[in-house]
Amino acid sequence: MIMNLAIVGLQWGDEGKGKIVDYLARNFDVNARYQGGSNAGHTVRYKGEKVIFHQVPCGVLNGNIQGVIGGGCVLDPKILLEEIQNLTTYDPAIKDRIRISKFCHLIMPYHILIDEIREGSKQAIGTTKKGIGVAYEDKYGRTGLRVGDLYNVESFEKKLSINISRKNLILMDVYHAEPLSDNEIFDLYMGYAEELRSMVADDTKIVGEAIDAGKNVLFEGAQGAMLDIDYGTYPYVTSSHTVASSVGIGLGIPPYSVESVLGVAKAYTTRVGQGPFPTEDSGELGKLLRESGAEFGSTTGRPRRCGPFDVALVKYAARINGVKEMVLTKLDVLAGIDKIRIAVGYESNDEMDPFATEQLVPKYIEVPGFAEDISGVRSSGDLPDNALNYINVIEEHTGIKVSHVSVGPERDAIVKM
Ligand code: IMP
Numbered sequence: 001m002i003m004n005l006a007i008v009g010l011q012w013g014d015e016g017k018g019k020i021v022d023y024l025a026r027n028f029d030v031n032a033r034y035q036g037g038s039n040a041g042h043t044v045r046y047k048g049e050k051v052i053f054h055q056v057p058c059g060v061l062n063g064n065i066q067g068v069i070g071g072g073c074v075l076d077p078k079i080l081l082e083e084i085q086n087l088t089t090y091d092p093a094i095k096d097r098i099r100i101s102k103f104c105h106l107i108m109p110y111h112i113l114i115d116e117i118r119e120g121s122k123q124a125i126g127t128t129k130k131g132i133g134v135a136y137e138d139k140y141g142r143t144g145l146r147v148g149d150l151y152n153v154e155s156f157e158k159k160l161s162i163n164i165s166r167k168n169l170i171l172m173d174v175y176h177a178e179p180l181s182d183n184e185i186f187d188l189y190m191g192y193a194e195e196l197r198s199m200v201a202d203d204t205k206i207v208g209e210a211i212d213a214g215k216n217v218l219f220e221g222a223q224g225a226m227l228d229i230d231y232g233t234y235p236y237v238t239s240s241h242t243v244a245s246s247v248g249i250g251l252g253i254p255p256y257s258v259e260s261v262l263g264v265a266k267a268y269t270t271r272v273g274q275g276p277f278p279t280e281d282s283g284e285l286g287k288l289l290r291e292s293g294a295e296f297g298s299t300t301g302r303p304r305r306c307g308p309f310d311v312a313l314v315k316y317a318a319r320i321n322g323v324k325e326m327v328l329t330k331l332d333v334l335a336g337i338d339k340i341r342i343a344v345g346y347e348s349n350d351e352m353d354p355f356a357t358e359q360l361v362p363k364y365i366e367v368p369g370f371a372e373d374i375s376g377v378r379s380s381g382d383l384p385d386n387a388l389n390y391i392n393v394i395e396e397h398t399g400i401k402v403s404h405v406s407v408g409p410e411r412d413a414i415v416k417m
Contacts, residue, residue: 003216003259003260004217004218004219004257004258004259004260005028005216005217005218005258005260005261005262006219006221006244006258006260006262007021007024007219007220007221007262007264008224008225008242008243008244008261008263008264008317008321008323009221009223009225009227009263009264009265010224010225010264010265010313010314010317010318010321010323010326011224011225011226011265011266011269011270011271011310011313011314011317012224012226012227012233012269012270012271012272012277013040013222013223013242014266014270014272014298014304015224015264015265015266015329016264016266016327016329016330016406017042017220017222017264018044018053018058019043019044019329019406020262020264020327020329020404020406021042021058021059021218022045022058022059022061022062023412023414024218025058025059025062025218026062026063026065027216028059028065028217028218029065029066029210029215029216029217030065030066030067030068030206030207030210030215030216030217031057031058031059031060031068031218031220032057032067032068032069032070032203032207032219032220032251033055033056033057033067033068033069033070033073033222033250034070034073034219034220034221034247034249034250034251035072035073035221035242035246035250036073036074036222036240037054037055037073037076037107037132038054038055038076038079038080038128038130038132039054039128039130039132039222039223039238040053040054040055040222040223041053041054041298041299042054042058042220042222043298043409044411045409045411046090046411047090051086051087051090052298052299053083054079054080054083055069055075055076055079055080055083056069056080056083056087056098057218057220058220059218059220060091060094060097060098061087061090061091064097065097066099066206066210067097067098067099068098068099068101068201068206068207069099069101069104069203070101070103070203070207070250070251070252071101071102071203071204071250071251071252072241072249072250073250074104074105074106074107074131074135074136074139075100075104075105075106075107075147076112076130076131077106077107077189077192077195077196078192079130080100080196081192081195081196084098095198095199098199099199099200099203099206100147100196100199100200100201101200101203101204101251101252102146102147102148102200102201103146103147103148103202103204104146104147105135105138105144105145105146105147106135106145106147106149106150106189107130107131107132108131108135108145108160108163108185108189109180109185109188110134110163110164110167110171110180111131111132111134111135111138112131112134113131113177113180114131114134114167114170114171114175115127115129115130115133115134116129117171117175117177124274125235125273125274125275126236126272126274126275127273128297128299128300129300130299132238132239132240135239136239136240137239138163143162143163143166145159145160145163147200150189150190150192150193150196150200151197151200153190156186157186160182160186160189161182164180164181164185167180202252203251204253207251207252207253207257208252208257211253217257219244219247219251219258221242221243221244221247222242223238223240223242224242225242225243225316225317225321226271226317226354228240228242228243228320229241229242231243231320232354233275233276233354233357234354236274237275243320243321244258244261244321244322244323261321261322261323262323262326263314263317263318263321263326263327263400264327265309265314265317265327265328265329266309266328266329267309267329267330267331267334267390267394267405268289268293268306268307268308268309268330268334269306269307269308269313270293270295270304270305270306270307271304272297272302272303272304272305273302275357276357276358276360277305277307277357278313278343278346278357278360278362279307279308279310279313279343279362280306280307281306281307281308282305285306285308285337285341286305286307287306288337289306290303290306292333293330293333308340308341308342308343308362308364309342309394310343310362311342311343311344311345311394311398312343312344312346312351312352313352314326314398314400315351315398315399315400316351316352316354318398318400324401325400325401325402325403326398326400326401326402327402327403327405327406328391328394328402328404328405328406329405329406330406331374331390331391331405331407332373332375332407332408332413334369334370334390335369335370335371335372335374336369337369338368339367339368339369340366340367340368340369340390341364341365342364342365342390342393342394342397343362344364344365344397345362345363346360346361346362346363347360347362347363348360348361350363365393367386367389367390367393368386368389369386370384370386370390371384372384372387374387374407375407375408375413376407377407377415378412378413378415379415380415380417391405391417401417402417403416403417404416404417405417
């Protein structure tokens, strides 16, 4: 029996959740995103081609699965329409299988502009500059515009005009930037409204009714636990809840809808953007992981910071998500490293404390590496002994079972343990 399953990242995002969602999606009827927006970059290999998803749930290229963008997400219509256009080349009927919640807050041009301006100032935290934080600020400040608002033209125009006059004051007086024109933005968004119309729906009904009908739902998280707005390395976080508890609120369904949570962790650690990173290696190892693992952001192209696996960090992320099993991704990238370091705790304390991340000094152990290229391995018995040992050491120290390891970008490059 398949259960309603949430896939979550156990590090700072970019764990390879996209590939795992795509791999599992064939067994599900619905694939739903519940938080975040176009800051996400989920990479999937489809028929040998690299397809990057930003807002569309990335399992939609599997059979007849329905993709849902939940009300907890923030939506950039321009990026979404480009993404859908691209997906149409793989499946001409893709639009029929994508539904967008009317409750989603819209990312507006002023959100992106303000995000970009702040990132050029002392306020910078290394965002993706997609307007995510500013859109969520408006949502919680109760001034945001939602997808459903697009279809009440008069009220949309009024709300937009109020928003733009406020934002123009900030743009001109605080940031000394050019003001925006409400007519242009209004026309642009009315154009988007028509293009999106057939996909706009009530996610609470679609997903809720699917669950009631006994269908299988795959909940797709974006970013990772350490980027959670409350439980991550604040303020160097994203502006949504990235942990599994966010599923219910992000789709308007009860909390018990999530029957199981599968974590995804990379076999080493990466982070993009600013903020503390206890196991960061700014020397040879970091460089090697970045090059062998192609560690460059799929949304921004920024080089990712890299370092050894951090047990305490993954244990913390698993605890707050309720993860008992995880997929270890990119194990193939470690091939050729003579001795692999793993941080099994910190000098001061063996627990991750997101308040003290700046001060945490990792305690490392070293395990023997493996020289073999494992990207063609499909059965656990064919993994080199030292690769199996690496997995065992991680399982022992984290207390989390590794259910699968991913050994390459292709959909089938996965080994069940
Ligand atoms: P924002 O979400 O664009 O506001 O960026 C806030 C922080 O989250 C920055 O450190 C970003 O690099 C990071 N971030 C946002 N989305 C992703 C992602 O999909 N993968 C990895 N990091 C992300």
